[in-house]
Amino acid sequence: MKKLLYFFLVFAIFFTAFASIPVTGVASTSDSSCDNDRQLTVGQENIVLRARQIYEIEWTPLRNVITWGERGFFVAGETIQGLPYGMPPDRNYVPLRTSFSEFLDIVNDRNSQFYRFVAERHQNAPFYSLDCSAFVSYAWGLDEHLRTGVLPSVSTDMGIDMRNIQVGDVLNSPGLHVVLVTDIQYDEDNEISAIGIMELTPPKATYTLYGEDGDFPLIDVRRRYLGNGYSILRYNERESVVYLHDCVVPIDRDYCNECNEIDFTSWLQFFDSPRGVRYLDVIGFVEQAGVLNGQSQKTETYDFEISRGMFAYLLSKYANADISNYDESVFSDVPIDEWYGQSIAWIVDIGLIDGSAERFEPRQFISTEEIAHIMFGYLLMRNNQSANSNPAILLRKGIN
Numbered sequence: 001m002k003k004l005l006y007f008f009l010v011f012a013i014f015f016t017a018f019a020s021i022p023v024t025g026v027a028s029t030s031d032s033s034c035d036n037d038r039q040l041t042v043g044q045e046n047i048v049l050r051a052r053q054i055y056e057i058e059w060t061p062l063r064n065v066i067t068w069g070e071r072g073f074f075v076a077g078e079t080i081q082g083l084p085y086g087m088p089p090d091r092n093y094v095p096l097r098t099s100f101s102e103f104l105d106i107v108n109d110r111n112s113q114f115y116r117f118v119a120e121r122h123q124n125a126p127f128y129s130l131d132c133s134a135f136v137s138y139a140w141g142l143d144e145h146l147r148t149g150v151l152p153s154v155s156t157d158m159g160i161d162m163r164n165i166q167v168g169d170v171l172n173s174p175g176l177h178v179v180l181v182t183d184i185q186y187d188e189d190n191e192i193s194a195i196g197i198m199e200l201t202p203p204k205a206t207y208t209l210y211g212e213d214g215d216f217p218l219i220d221v222r223r224r225y226l227g228n229g230y231s232i233l234r235y236n237e238r239e240s241v242v243y244l245h246d247c248v249v250p251i252d253r254d255y256c257n258e259c260n261e262i263d264f265t266s267w268l269q270f271f272d273s274p275r276g277v278r279y280l281d282v283i284g285f286v287e288q289a290g291v292l293n294g295q296s297q298k299t300e301t302y303d304f305e306i307s308r309g310m311f312a313y314l315l316s317k318y319a320n321a322d323i324s325n326y327d328e329s330v331f332s333d334v335p336i337d338e339w340y341g342q343s344i345a346w347i348v349d350i351g352l353i354d355g356s357a358e359r360f361e362p363r364q365f366i367s368t369e370e371i372a373h374i375m376f377g378y379l380l381m382r383n384n385q386s387a388n389s390n391p392a393i394l395l396r397k398g399i400n
Contacts, residue, residue: 039359040167041238041239042239042332042333043168043238043239043240043241044166044167044168044238045243045333046141046241046242046243047139047140047141047167047168047180047182047235047238047241048139048167048168048182048183049243049251049363050138050139050141050241050243050244051135051138051139051180051182051198052182052198052251053095053100053246053249053251054082054083054095054130054135054138054139054198054200054205055081055082055198055205055206055207056081056082056249056251057081057082057083057100057103057104057248057249058079058080058081058249059079059080059103059104059107060077060078060079060080060107061074061075061076061077061078061080061107061114061115062076062077062107062108062109062110062115063076063110063115064076065084065114065115065126066118066124066125066126067084067085067125067126067202067203067204068084068085068086068123068124068125068126068129068202068203069123069124069125069202070123070124071202071203072203074126074203080204081204082204082205082206083095083103083129083130083200083204083205084125084126084128084129084130084203084204085125085129085130085131085200085201085202085203085204085205086119086125086126086127086128086129086130086131087119087121087122087123087125087129087131088119088121088125088126088127088128088129088130089119089121090145092119092127092128092129093129093130093134093145094128094129094130095130095138096130096134096137096138096144096145098128099246100246100248100249101246101247101248103128104248106128107128113127113128114126114127114128130200131200132148132177132178132179132199132200132201133145133146133147133148133151133178134200135180135198135199135200135205136151136170136178136180139180140154140235140238140241141237141240141241141242142154148172148173148174148175148176148177148178149174149175151170151172151174151178151233152172152174152233154235154236154237155170155233155234155235155236156233156234156236157231157232157233158231158232158233158234159231159232160226160227160230160231160232161226161232162192162195162221162222162226163192164232165181165184165192165195165232166181166184166234167181167182167183167184168180168181168182168234168235168238169181169232169233169234169235170232170233170235171197171221171225171226171230171231171232171233172230172231172233173225173228173229173230173231176229177199177201177230178199179197179198179199179225180197180198180199181195181196181197182196182197182198182207183195183196183209184196185211185212187212192211192218193211193212193218194209194210194211194212194213194214194218195209195210195211195218195221196208196209196210196214197209197210197221242335245338245339251363252307252363253306253307253310254307254309254310254339254363255310306365306366307362307363307364307365307366308360308361308362308363308364308365308366308370309334309338309340309343309344309360309362309363310340311366311370311371311374312340312343312344312346312347312362313339313340313343315343315347315352315374315378316342316343316346316347317343319378321343321346323342323343323345323346324342326341326342326345326346326349328345329341329344329345330344330345330348330355330360331344331355331357331358331359331360332358332359333359333360333361333362334360334362338362340362344360344362347374350381351377351381352374352377352378352381353374
């Protein structure tokens with residue numbers, strides 16, 4: 001079978017026939033907004049993505065580490081999801097002063113300060129950690145740590161009416177606590193049915209859904225927050241917030257060239273079931289073609305879904321396309337300097353997708369229909385075929 005046909009099979013079978021793994025974070029952005037069209041702005045999306053980095057990062061202590069107030073331990077050898085709560089010296093706030101990568105390097109060094117010292121501001125706590133206001137400061141993309149009493153100075157007070165809440169807003173009580181709204185769900189009458197909240201509270205970052213299918217009833221948002229001294233704050237520069245990819249916590253599997261996450265060669269030895277054997281040939285082809293390479297962290301992650309941005313990147317890499325000259329993005333939610341930005345500009349330029357829409361949704365998972373549509377267009381382009389050509393005939397020809 002010809003090389004291009006194998007490529008079609010890789011995308012039509014390998015990336016779509018595998019069972020999916022749910023995204024770690026529960027703060028979905030696909031249907032969350034107070035606008036009637038339920039579409040988040042780029043700024044809102046980026047606030048949630050930055051918050052999810054703090055909530056989704058995983059770390060495994062090499063020694064026992066006390067939690068806030070010495071109420072317990074993060075146990076050595078047990079993987080923790082989410083950064084720990086604490087009020088350390090300013091230079092040790094993660095990720096405001098210490099990056100995610102630096103934090104993991106510190107955790108992975110059993111002789112580091114992480115295991116020798118504790119933060120002693122109010123209560124003993126992990127030496128590298130963050131509190132509720134540092135969490136919001138990072139999620140809002142602030143250049144400095146603003147505490148709960150100062151956050152109103154960079155935001156607009158939206159009152160205490162729950163109907164005013166939008167994704168990216170915070171519920172703030174000066175001098176006490178602040179939480180971030182990362183998810184809003186609606187019922188068929190366009191009324192809020194659930195609100196998702198992320199926060200830094202002992203012992204670590206948490207997510208709580210209030211309302212339908214949630215952990216607590218929706219009325220608890222009023223009881224705990226809006227009727228208890230908290231007000232809704234909306235960041236004044238919300239649309240200036242930028243999401244910064246970090247290889248140690250790739251949100252929605254937004255792997256870049258430096259992540260070195262996927263190594264199909266190392267996976268092959270673990271395909272010992274009939275289900276795995278079905279895909280050995282296409283997995284081998286992907287590796288040999290140089291479309292993906294690197295080093296995997298977990299051999300069991302061969303089941304995954306692929307994002308729209310990743311698909312564009314893979315296609316441009318396989319096609320050996322020269323994307324270096326693309327310096328302007330077509331879509332509002334695709335910065336050209338993102339690792340997939342120039343690839344998306346390329347597939348628009350060659351006519352594989354329509355560039356008239358405002359957004360591309362690069363982090364949404366691509367559907368089987370979209371894969372088939374784009375790949376069929378690519379096959380036609382490569383072989384100078386008419387758009388009216390029958391795809392079944394093209395495949396039977398074994399085009400190359």
